[in-house]
Amino acid sequence: MSLKLAVLALLAERRGYGYDLAQRFEARVGTAWQLNPSAVYPALEQLERAGLVAVTVRQRGRRAPRVLYTPTPAGDLALDAWLGSPDARPEPVRSDLHLRLAFARARDRPALCAQVLARERACAELLAGAVAAGAAAAADPAGGTSGLVRAGVAARLRAELAWLGDVRAALARERGR
């Protein structure tokens, strides 16, 4: 649902085509969203079927024609409805690692420790990306609220890293007993 609306918002700023939208999405929201660029195409198709975007085809000589999308008036209304609506329930806190931790048996502890370490590395990598992008966004006067989004991603990753350190220490203490 949200991806479709975000694509619609990008199109309201400037009409676009699939690959361009995936790039603009990532530039705006960041890599921690882990957008699969190919997810943009079904979103565009659904928006078109719902009458929220219109399609024009731009011929480009010998190159494949480019399919361009523009919001329809109904699309503009849908965008207004989304951005003007007060729904702000926090997303469920769902993490596969939480479940593994909740249900691991004594014999699963070595695998669990390996997972915690691997997750720490992966989070640190995502955090470095978010911090670098956040600095770039903060320096860009046209960046708007993009820096705030990166800061939100970075805050979550930092909290996750601190917690993972605690988990690692707790598992090591338990093993020491």
Added chain:
Amino acid sequence: MSLKLAVLALLAERRGYGYDLAQRFEARVGTAWQLNPSAVYPALEQLERAGLVAVTVRQRGRRAPRVLYTPTPAGDLALDAWLGSPDARPEPVRSDLHLRLAFARARDRPALCAQVLARERACAELLAGAVAAGAAAAADPAGGTSGLVRAGVAARLRAELAWLGDVRAALARERGR
């Protein structure tokens, strides 16, 4: 996927039935997961169809018979495979509020501010629940890693709250310009 495996893990600890499993899941993992108890029944059905759990029916006199689930040997193997596997990629950081923040236009700012405030309240409520449950889990010698899970949930909610405060301040500064 993960919920099915968690249900399987609960059944490996002690056979059970739908409602009982929903209660045990929430006691172990917490309310921030926002489990819809009715989601347990399709999970049980899928586990049964996959041959991972077996069903016995316990007659209870005049009351409706109780359907009890027990892992099959294939279920035990699936559980071992999950808890012994080293997959620990961090979940994508996906938040509807991040998207709203990234795409809000000047005229959406009042709605956005209202959303940030509402989200702060909702997060504070979830955090209070996670902290209370975490204290109970820490005091329970049989609690195992349950306290670590609550701590992970609480850490994420605290980070979200701190960030929401920053967002509120940034939006207020912008409005002041």
